Amino acid sequence: MNKPVRRGRRAGAPDTRELIRDAARARFLAEGYQAVTLRDVAGDAGVDVALISYYFGSKQGLFGAAMALPVNPATVVVAELEDPDVDTLAERMLRNVLTVWGDPATGPQLQALAAMAVTDPRMNELVREAVGNEITQRIAVRIGGADAEQRAGAFTAQMAGLIFTRYVLRLEPIASMVPDDVVRQLRPALQASLGG
Amino acid sequence: MNKPVRRGRRAGAPDTRELIRDAARARFLAEGYQAVTLRDVAGDAGVDVALISYYFGSKQGLFGAAMALPVNPATVVVAELEDPDVDTLAERMLRNVLTVWGDPATGPQLQALAAMAVTDPRMNELVREAVGNEITQRIAVRIGGADAEQRAGAFTAQMAGLIFTRYVLRLEPIASMVPDDVVRQLRPALQASLGG
DNA sequence: CTCGTTATTTCATGTCTGTTGAAATAAAGA
DNA sequence: TCTTTATTTCAACAGACATGAAATAACGAG
Numbered sequence: 001m002n003k004p005v006r007r008g009r010r011a012g013a014p015d016t017r018e019l020i021r022d023a024a025r026a027r028f029l030a031e032g033y034q035a036v037t038l039r040d041v042a043g044d045a046g047v048d049v050a051l052i053s054y055y056f057g058s059k060q061g062l063f064g065a066a067m068a069l070p071v072n073p074a075t076v077v078v079a080e081l082e083d084p085d086v087d088t089l090a091e092r093m094l095r096n097v098l099t100v101w102g103d104p105a106t107g108p109q110l111q112a113l114a115a116m117a118v119t120d121p122r123m124n125e126l127v128r129e130a131v132g133n134e135i136t137q138r139i140a141v142r143i144g145g146a147d148a149e150q151r152a153g154a155f156t157a158q159m160a161g162l163i164f165t166r167y168v169l170r171l172e173p174i175a176s177m178v179p180d181d182v183v184r185q186l187r188p189a190l191q192a193s194l195g196g
Numbered sequence: 197m198n199k200p201v202r203r204g205r206r207a208g209a210p211d212t213r214e215l216i217r218d219a220a221r222a223r224f225l226a227e228g229y230q231a232v233t234l235r236d237v238a239g240d241a242g243v244d245v246a247l248i249s250y251y252f253g254s255k256q257g258l259f260g261a262a263m264a265l266p267v268n269p270a271t272v273v274v275a276e277l278e279d280p281d282v283d284t285l286a287e288r289m290l291r292n293v294l295t296v297w298g299d300p301a302t303g304p305q306l307q308a309l310a311a312m313a314v315t316d317p318r319m320n321e322l323v324r325e326a327v328g329n330e331i332t333q334r335i336a337v338r339i340g341g342a343d344a345e346q347r348a349g350a351f352t353a354q355m356a357g358l359i360f361t362r363y364v365l366r367l368e369p370i371a372s373m374v375p376d377d378v379v380r381q382l383r384p385a386l387q388a389s390l391g392g
Numbered sequence: 393c394t395c396g397t398t399a400t401t402t403c404a405t406g407t408c409t410g411t412t413g414a415a416a417t418a419a420a421g422a
Numbered sequence: 423t424c425t426t427t428a429t430t431t432c433a434a435c436a437g438a439c440a441t442g443a444a445a446t447a448a449c450g451a452g
Contacts (some may be wrong), residue, residue: 008446009400017398031441034230034315039247048402053440055400107334118314118364119230132368147381151363151371154381160365168314169356172328173349185343185350191383204417205429212429244431249411251429280417 017055020045024066032118033063036087060120067113070106074134077159081142090155090190091183097159098179101167113165131156143194155193162186213251216241220262225304229259229312257320263309266302270330273355277338285353286386287379293355294375297363307363327352339390351389358382 010016023044027036038059042049056062080092084109101107116125140152165171174182206212219240223232234255238245252258276288297303311321336348358378361367370378 006446008442009448011447013448032315037312037437039437049439050403050441051401057440059439114395115314118311119228120289124365127366128367136367136369148264149296149369150373150381151379153367153373154385156367157357157361157370157382159357160361160367161355164314164357164360165353169320169324171324171332171349171352171356173345174353177346177349179372181346185346185389186353188388189350189354192384192388193381202417203415203431205419207418209419233408235408245410246412246432247430253411288421 016045016047016051018063020047020052020055024062025109028063028066028112032112033119038062060122063116065107067116069109069113071100071110073100073110073113074130076100077135078138081138086143086194087191089146090194091187093159094162094183094187094190095179097162098182102179107167114125114163114168139194151193155190158186158190158193210290212241212243212247216243216248216258217262220258224259224262224308228308229315234258237275256316259312263305265305265309267296267306269296269306269309270326272296273331274334277334282339282390283387286390287383289355290358290379290383290386291375293358294378297359298375310359310364335390342344347389351386354382354386354389 008165019039024036024041027041027044030048038049038052041062042052050064056065076096077093080096083092101110109140113123116123118124122175136149136152136156139155140148143151145151162174165174166177166182167175216237220232220237223237223240226257234245234248237258238248252261272292273289276285276292279285279288297306309319309323312319314320330343332348332352335351336344339347341347358370361370362373362378363371373381
């Protein structure tokens, strides 16, 4: 008949912060940002709500910490720019995106990020800058030629279309197609934007 | 020193319902769904909060009524399927989308709808069915041939990419390009998906 | 080992949001 | 004129996030 958990610091050295972060990640991935309440997370972590504010400041802060990206999406795309073979560039980028966004370990967080970029102004700003400076710009420099920036923009738009239809909105038939089919259908279009 | 507004029905026959709807539309378009509170709308309309529930049931209901679409987006795209000229189909659809989504009178509501489809499960379901049944299916039937459905899916994905990058996320350079430039950059890719 | 300091934790409270039921008032109709 | 109905505000609730105070354990200096 010990009193469950009294006030004050707990015995031992439990990493409560990480406990909270893990609970939050699970909830956010399963239910999305809006649907999850701090009390849900606190309940899962076996902790009072106020402790979340203590560690993370706000719900936004918690989301940021819980969803810290396992990979830098910009890097995933841009890495392929090193390879000098321009003819296969579209396919390589496409496959990278499909791999990373489809991976159960990394994909869900990236998908949540994309959804967040639509809702939250701060996240939107962040994505806009990241995509503009780190992706579109570099692609433009890489492909060169007339209208390089516009063509890079078109390329980005098509990639965004894939991500939103397949992973965020989950529109059929794109959402259920196997990677090879996606590549077959989209590679020519993407390559056209890159190739000039 | 008349008491401002007492309880009970007002004199005259003011269309309070429409007043509320207009105030809500302005707010939703300016600030988005989450950021707008029912008390904001009630304040703008000079009305008690409870009256909103009386007329619209819930915040969702208010949003639905305020954002009732001025045009059916599906129709905008599908209308062009009547014209037998397949070679210009991509360009015609593209220009229709750019016109309707860019029109200050109709565009903002469509943009809000797209953002809502990412956040709200009900809206998501709605959009998924509408796009799947009314757009992708019909395009597939129209273009025919092998992989017709997959190619129609790819077409839809690219259109979604345009809408999200240009109107929702507002990524540069796509967001600032004039319609002619957008058409020049994307028509070939879209036509490739349609053409087989 | 002891005692002040610091980090962690819950409690209590405040403010804000959407929603609901009751009461008041004007319009509509017999 | 008088009953019924539609419109409107008031009052209150449950649940959300956030914050300041209080309690308690760990830590470190001597």
